[in-house]
Amino acid sequence: MKKANLFVIGASKCGTTSLYEILKEHPNICMSNLKETGYFAKKTNHRKNVNYESYYYHYDDEKVIGEVSPIYSELNVVPWVPREIHNYNSDAKIIYIIRNPIKRMESVWKQTMSTGHWREKIYEQKFGVNINIMPLDFKKAIFNYPPFLEASKYWEQIQEYRKFFNDNQIKVILFEDFVNDPDGVMANIYDFLGVEKVDVSNQDVHLNPSQGKTMINPKYKKVSKLLQEINKRLKMPYIIKRFVKSKVSKPIPQNTIEGNLKKDILNILEEDIIKVLSYADKNINYWKF
Structure with a gap:
């Protein structure tokens, strides 16, 4: 098998799941069987027992071979990723989906609450990086937990990739464009990848939405961990797991970024926003804050 080249x-909560599903359907693109391999974000000791090519066991001589891993744009946590990808394949192409950072962080809050970042060291489990558990306080999470404010410094992330890859190897697309004009955006992406254009008008670009997500009720935190261990050993049927989850879960508290908090965040991100929108050939007022 030739090396992965896409x-x-x-970034997280910017339509990466939808893009992955659409790319998977292209006859000349082989996407990893696992959407987020996170392989190059893993420290060496977390990577040594993984055969990267096993993610592409279904490869059948496609022109493009790729994966989608939002952790690759959290370089304040895993700064070695651009270098590692370059060492693996210096001819690879990079696609980066970005979104109004305020809306993205509100969505990330629901995602991380749902997936348990507030009760487990997810980064350590997955990548071998020791990051504290996410604060349950929304404002503290924004300023202190990696996928929020730091991961919204899109220009900072791109700059690190530009140290290793030429600009003609990097494509920045906007989540809002992807939602409003999926055909146009995908035609642009197919052209970037050098594959034939295909019709995506019947594809859903609203996968993995934030609406409706729930979280484990903090008062059942210990119980939920016990149930996780039981499930690992006994493999409970899905219907039982769903019933148990419904009993120990609750709606995620609704939090929005507005007022002084919004001003503080935009003051920090202002220069980054201007530069990344310019790089993406967009008007600097594109997001209309």
């Missing part, structure tokens, strides 16, 4: 690096 890396969709994120």
